[in-house]
Amino acid sequence: MIDVDSRLDARLRAFYEHIEEQRPSRAFQGLEAPRSRPHRRTLNLVAGLAGFAIVATGIGFFATELANRHAVKPPASATRPTLPSSSQLALDLPSISHTVIKATRGRGSASLPTFTPQGILFIQSACVGSGSFSITSPDHRVGMTAEGCDGGSIGGVSVPAGPTIDGTALTLEVSAEPSTEWEIVVADSGPVPPLPLLGSSTIPAGAHILVPATTGSGTSGIQTFFIPAGPYFVQYACVGTTTIDVSLSYLNQTSPFTSASCANGAIRTEEAPKPPGSGVMNLTVGSPPHSFWEVLVYELPAAKS
Amino acid sequence: MIATVRELSTGETLLERTFEAVAVSDARRLFTLALSILRDDGEAEDAVQETLLKAWRSWASVSTMERPASWLTRVCVNHCISRRRLLRSRGWPPLTLMEDEAVAGLGRPAADLMDMERAYRRLSLKQRAAITLNYRHGYSVEECAVFMGCSPGTVRTHVARGLATLRKELGDD
Numbered sequence: 140m141i142d143v144d145s146r147l148d149a150r151l152r153a154f155y156e157h158i159e160e161q162r163p164s165r166a167f168q169g170l171e172a173p174r175s176r177p178h179r180r181t182l183n184l185v186a187g188l189a190g191f192a193i194v195a196t197g198i199g200f201f202a203t204e205l206a207n208r209h210a211v212k213p214p215a216s217a218t219r220p221t222l223p224s225s226s227q228l229a230l231d232l233p234s235i236s237h238t239v240i241k242a243t244r245g246r247g248s249a250s251l252p253t254f255t256p257q258g259i260l261f262i263q264s265a266c267v268g269s270g271s272f273s274i275t276s277p278d279h280r281v282g283m284t285a286e287g288c289d290g291g292s293i294g295g296v297s298v299p300a301g302p303t304i305d306g307t308a309l310t311l312e313v314s315a316e317p318s319t320e321w322e323i324v325v326a327d328s329g330p331v332p333p334l335p336l337l338g339s340s341t342i343p344a345g346a347h348i349l350v351p352a353t354t355g356s357g358t359s360g361i362q363t364f365f366i367p368a369g370p371y372f373v374q375y376a377c378v379g380t381t382t383i384d385v386s387l388s389y390l391n392q393t394s395p396f397t398s399a400s401c402a403n404g405a406i407r408t409e410e411a412p413k414p415p416g417s418g419v420m421n422l423t424v425g426s427p428p429h430s431f432w433e434v435l436v437y438e439l440p441a442a443k444s
Numbered sequence: 445m446i447a448t449v450r451e452l453s454t455g456e457t458l459l460e461r462t463f464e465a466v467a468v469s470d471a472r473r474l475f476t477l478a479l480s481i482l483r484d485d486g487e488a489e490d491a492v493q494e495t496l497l498k499a500w501r502s503w504a505s506v507s508t509m510e511r512p513a514s515w516l517t518r519v520c521v522n523h524c525i526s527r528r529r530l531l532r533s534r535g536w537p538p539l540t541l542m543e544d545e546a547v548a549g550l551g552r553p554a555a556d557l558m559d560m561e562r563a564y565r566r567l568s569l570k571q572r573a574a575i576t577l578n579y580r581h582g583y584s585v586e587e588c589a590v591f592m593g594c595s596p597g598t599v600r601t602h603v604a605r606g607l608a609t610l611r612k613e614l615g616d617d
Contacts, residue, residue: 143579143607147616154560155480155580163475163489269510384601395604425600 222322223265240311240325247317251325253310258328259431262311268319274311281311288319335376335406337435342374350422350436362422362436366413369441373397373422374408377432385434386423389414411436467499467506470513474520480576481524481569483561488524495520518591521577525569525592563613571606574599 143151222244239254260281266272266288273284315321335341337352349364349371366389373396377383385396397409414420424434471492478488498519499506506512564572570592577588578599585603589596610616 144616147607147611147614150556150560150614151575151579151610154557154564155576157557158480159476161476161479161485163472163485163492269508382597382601384597384604386604395608398601425604426597 222267222320237329238324238326240323242322242324244320244322245313246320247315249313251311251313251323253308254325255306255308256327257306260309261326261328262323263326264321264323266315266319266321268316268321270316270319271314272319272321273314274323275314276309276311280307280309288315288321335433337374337376337406337433341406342372342435342437343439346372346437346439348435348437350434352433352435354431354433355424362434363419364422364436366417366420367438369439371411371413371436371438372408373411373434373436374406375399375424375432375434376406377426382426383432384425386425387411388421388423389418467496467503467512467516470516471496473513474516477517477576477581478520478524480580481521481572483565483572491520491523494523514587514590517577518593521573521591522593525573559614560610563610566609566613567606568602570594571602571609574602575606578603 239256240251243251262274262281262283264272264274264283268288270288271284272288273282275282311323311325313321313323342348347367349367350362353362373385375383375385382398382400384398387396396411397407399407422434422436424432426432474492474495475488478491479485482488482491495516499512499516506515509515567575573592574588577583577591578585583591585596585599588599592599592602
């Protein structure tokens with residue numbers, strides 16, 4: 140759940156309560172499932188009797204028709220949830236990735252071919268069926284579980300590059316109900332371009348570091364620091380697919396500070412807004428699961444008057 | 445033959461009852477959700493009816509899902525976003541008409557709500573959907589992402605930017 144400051148929280152709550160008090164029109168409230176027409180039972184009876192008469196007099200034709208029916212498959216239901224196509228499944232993979240296991244379809248539990256990932260590992264999957272669905276490795280280096288397979292939605296997970304993944308043979312195992320259909324594609328990033336090491340070499344001489352270089356992946360990371368006397372700057376870089384969002388919050392009010400696309404580790408530095416007064420600020424960094432970031436905050440000495 | 449007719453009849457009734465119990469009883473929740481995103485009663489009713497129509501047509505498969513309410517929510521949210529986009533491209537509804545309706549519809553001390561309404565209309569539909577689902581309905585970011593057909597990061601961005609716009613419009617920042 141999002142964290143909203145108390146003032147906006149109260150206004151939003153009142154606003155949504157106002158919306159929830161509104162009622163649909165009277166005609167809409169009378170909405171119900173389509174009903175069978177009253178004369179339908181009679182019609183069925185007449186049709187049944189007519190059918191019975193036809194069957195009784197034409198049993199030979201009936202047998203022939205029955206034989207023909209065996210050769211015809213019933214049409215597949217158009218409304219049943221289906222697995223997405225292979226191209227859809229691969230759509231969310233980062234452009235830097237290389238496929239190591241092509242889109243593979245299966246049913247129930249199974250083992251995938253052993254492979255040796257390099258860099259970041261990406262697994263995209265979709266399933267249709269009941270019960271939970273999980274992808275794990277026997278040595279517990281990889282583990283993801285979906286509570287249910289809801290209409291073929293695509294789920295993704297990334298495993299950061301590291302000595303336990305990089306260059307080591309890996310076997311993925313799928314656990315699912317026997318009736319559950321699934322599709323999986325696995326990719327890796329190849330050797331990961333190292334993040335720039337932010338620090339004394341990337342900040343001006345005389346700058347004072349407020350938040351030391353911190354690296355992270357995917358979901359937000361939070362660092363706290365005291366509001367400095369002088370101007371202060373956020374320096375950041377990321378590698379991955381899309382964008383990095385940096386937010387600063389003060390007295391429970393969060394405001395997005397900057398949002399920039401990851402350009403394979405290009406270092407950006409931006410002066411951050413300074414709230415009036417003193418106190419503690421929180422730095423939040425957010426990025427999609429397939430991005431890796433590094434951030435540092437430093438202060439320049441206040442100009443002497 | 446008679447036995448077959450009876451079985452069919454019973455099965456059909458059960459199917460209708462289940463649809464009513466699950467989908468139609470959920471109509472009020474879907475209406476509130478659609479209204480929160482669209483801010484237009486008629487459009488919200490249309491969105492719910494379209495959702496229920498799709499559910500009825502697909503009921504054979506929807507009824508077997510573990511959480512049909514999730515499916516209904518996803519269809520409704522997607523319909524809201526796409527339907528409104530179509531209307532907006534035709535320049536409908538005019539902003540003045542919407543403002544008039546909003547003011548007329550307020551039955552409580554109105555100043556705060558009018559400010560909020562005005563600020564809320566500055567949000568994109570996806571921002572409204574993200575805030576409504578995450579903040580009001582309590583769905584996780586990951587669940588919102590499934591409903592809206594985007595990544596969790598995008599949902600977070602919609603929420604953060606939507607809230608920032610609200611604060612700015614309300615003069616809270």
